[in-house]
Amino acid sequence: MAIRSVLSTRTLSGLKETSSKLLGFRGIQTFTLPDLPYDYSALEPAISGEIMQIHHQKHHQTYVTNYNNALEQLDQAVNKGDASTVVKLHSAIQFNGGGHVNHSIFWKNLAPVNQGGGEPPKGALGGAIDTHFGSLEGLVKKMSAEGAALQGSGWVWLGLDKELKKLVVDTTANQDPLVTKGASLVPLVGIDVWEHAYYLQYKNVRPDYLKNVWKVINWKYASEVYESECK
Amino acid sequence: MAASSAVTADYVLKPPPYSLDALEPHMSRQTLEFHWGKHHRAYVDNLKKQVLGSDLEGKTLDHIILNTYNNGDLLPAFNNAAQAWNHEFFWESMKPGGGGKPSGELLALLERDFTSYEKFYDEFNAAAATQFGAGWAWLAYADNKLKVMKTPNAVNPLVLGSFPLLTIDVWEHAYYLDFQNRRPDYIKTFMNNLVSWEAVSSRLHAAKAASSSSA
Numbered sequence: 242m243a244i245r246s247v248l249s250t251r252t253l254s255g256l257k258e259t260s261s262k263l264l265g266f267r268g269i270q271t272f273t274l275p276d277l278p279y280d281y282s283a284l285e286p287a288i289s290g291e292i293m294q295i296h297h298q299k300h301h302q303t304y305v306t307n308y309n310n311a312l313e314q315l316d317q318a319v320n321k322g323d324a325s326t327v328v329k330l331h332s333a334i335q336f337n338g339g340g341h342v343n344h345s346i347f348w349k350n351l352a353p354v355n356q357g358g359g360e361p362p363k364g365a366l367g368g369a370i371d372t373h374f375g376s377l378e379g380l381v382k383k384m385s386a387e388g389a390a391l392q393g394s395g396w397v398w399l400g401l402d403k404e405l406k407k408l409v410v411d412t413t414a415n416q417d418p419l420v421t422k423g424a425s426l427v428p429l430v431g432i433d434v435w436e437h438a439y440y441l442q443y444k445n446v447r448p449d450y451l452k453n454v455w456k457v458i459n460w461k462y463a464s465e466v467y468e469s470e471c472k
Numbered sequence: 473m474a475a476s477s478a479v480t481a482d483y484v485l486k487p488p489p490y491s492l493d494a495l496e497p498h499m500s501r502q503t504l505e506f507h508w509g510k511h512h513r514a515y516v517d518n519l520k521k522q523v524l525g526s527d528l529e530g531k532t533l534d535h536i537i538l539n540t541y542n543n544g545d546l547l548p549a550f551n552n553a554a555q556a557w558n559h560e561f562f563w564e565s566m567k568p569g570g571g572g573k574p575s576g577e578l579l580a581l582l583e584r585d586f587t588s589y590e591k592f593y594d595e596f597n598a599a600a601a602t603q604f605g606a607g608w609a610w611l612a613y614a615d616n617k618l619k620v621m622k623t624p625n626a627v628n629p630l631v632l633g634s635f636p637l638l639t640i641d642v643w644e645h646a647y648y649l650d651f652q653n654r655r656p657d658y659i660k661t662f663m664n665n666l667v668s669w670e671a672v673s674s675r676l677h678a679a680k681a682a683s684s685s686s687a
Contacts, residue, residue: 295652295653299652299653300653303653332604336604392551392625392626393605393606393607393624393625393626393643394605394606394644395605414605415604415605416604416605435605435644436606436643436644436645436648437644437648437652437653440644440645440648440649441648441649441652444506444510445506445510445511445514445645
């Protein structure tokens with residue numbers, strides 16, 4: 242069911258500093274905007290400081306605020322036994338909860354160059370990428386092409402299919418988390434291709450954003466997630 | 473916009489019926505340069521390339537839109553065709569010195585179908601603000617009634633059995649340079665300062681004529 246899939250422990254595994262206690266009997270634990278582990282301007286010139294600030298302080302914050310409101314309303318509806326309101330809140334939870342989940346992963350997927358941003362993955366993940374995509378360049382080419390071709394708003398992902406034990410590239414629409422494409426999918430790298438992620442800097446030229454974002458992708462984090470999921 | 477019966481069709485990037493800086497300060501020239509000059513142009517150019525050599529070649533835009541919607545399981549040419557149509561419709565939905573309350577027959581109909589202009593205004597604003605992700609909000613006409621609709625990505629009322637009368641583009645590229653994340657401010661500015669009620673009225677007349685001729 243949609244709510245469970247958004248709030249599964251899998252998707253929250255990377256969000257250690259965010260509170261994980263949800264929908265407690267006596268009221269709910271709300272979510273907060275995570276801090277970025279780097280300055281807004283630290284990803285320049287790949288992503289401008291202006292974009293990072295608005296993206297984090299406005300867009301992500303709005304998802305958090307609206308997610309908390311929706312969960313508050315959900316709690317009340319559940320306690321009242323108001324089934325139709327519970328169902329009606331599903332899309333607000335998927336949009337805003339998904340937005341919070343996805344962006345929390347995204348900030349960890351990025352790192353300044355002087356903190357390893359752009360450094361190719363080594364170890365197990367590097368090997369798996371070569372096995373499944375031929376090379377890192379092959380993966381980058383595929384993800385960039387799928388990201389550029391996505392109509393409207395969404396994300397392009399590198400994921401691990403835990404069941405089939407293989408890497409996959411997939412896209413999701415709007416703020417749907419990767420898990421909505423398959424319950425056994427774990428996100429390793431997500432690239433936001435909503436226009437707000439690049440417009441002030443790259444305008445209509447999404448392919449240029451996709452070319453440059455790889456220079457600040459944090460493969461260390463992706464490797465950590467991959468290795469912990471492969472145990 | 474009635475479907476034409478032309479045997480061949482040329483897909484044209486029509487300029488807006490005003491200069492690119494004429495909507496300032498409500499919609500900047502820079503926005504028009506990118507939104508019309510790059511985004512809309514790309515939909516037209518890509519559509520031409522896409523239909524070349526296919527059985528859609530030479531068909532009107534309306535024909536392509538209606539035949540590629542496929543009940544929501546979109547065929548490849550839908551996005552470019554619908555977005556080319558939607559953007560031309562959008563430029564013509566605005567004018568310099570526009571916005572505010574309409575008068576005459578249009579106001580009477582809005583009051584009939586929404587109780588008051590203010591209720592219509594609130595409903596249109598809400599639709600535009602709550603269309604999640606990319607899409608459009610519309611005033612449309614169907615079954616002799618006006619209604620507000622919102623659609624995702626490239627979808628428009630034509631494929632949903634309604635006559636479009638007015639639209640606002642709520643893809644982020646429509647407002648990001650001028651308003652960044654503040655979509656509600658953009659929507660208010662559009663309603664207060666940009667809407668061409670003349671265009672809406674003439675579209676309503678065409679819609680009524682088309683309905684009664686097919687009755």
